Amino acid sequence: MSERIIAATDGTSDRGAKLVERLQAALGAEHSAIFAYARFGVLLDKAGQAQARTGEEAHRTRRDALLVQLADLKATAPVAQAGYALPFPVATRADALKLAAYIEDGVAATWRAALADAEGEVRRQILLAYTDAAxxxxxxxxxxxxxxATVSYPGRKTQ
Structure with a gap:
């Protein structure tokens, strides 16, 4: 998971520009996931908290790789917001688990969208990120x- 997403484009072609936009969106999703994990993790039992720490660390690793990648492409990296609106109130363990799945589905959706504009090693790295979130x-x-527990085609908009 420590591997960076290596771009095979300089971001100047239409497809390259679209890929940069998709990577920027993925970075935004990773930022929001990190925020959400901090919010819901405290509502879980010890085993759930351990799983949340692992998940948050995975998102931090992907975020860091994307920051480097976008800098290499000389593209603007979206900055994490100070806070994010949660899609629903989160006050119980059940709410926390629902939010965790919701967040991962959203992250999977951004990575899934990036697949359309990627090829080769870039596509492989994006597919790994997509699969990880799913x-x-x-x-x-x-x-x-x-x-x-499973969904067909994770990240598909019809979910």
Whole structure:
């Protein structure tokens, strides 16, 4: 997971510019995921908190890789906001688990969108990020006893 997403473009072609936009969106999703993990993690039991720490660290690692990648492309990296509006109130363990799955689905959606404009090694790295978020979302749904825990085509807008 420590591997950077290596761009095969300088960002000047239409496809390269679109990929840069997708990577910027992915960075925004990673920023919001880090914020959300800090908010819901405290509502979980010890095992859930350990899973939340692992998830937050994964998002921090992806964020850091994207910051380097966008700098290499001489593209503007969106700055993390001081706070993010949560999609619903989070006051209980059940709320926390619901938010965890929701956040991972959103992150998966941004990475899924980036697949369309990537190829080669870049596409492989994006696919790894997409799969990572999708698997983490499934783990949160399993912990919440949501059935089905898996979703077909994670990150698809029809979810």
């Amino acid at each position: 698997v983490r979302g499934t783990r949160w749904r399993k912990l919440a006893a949501v059935t089905p």
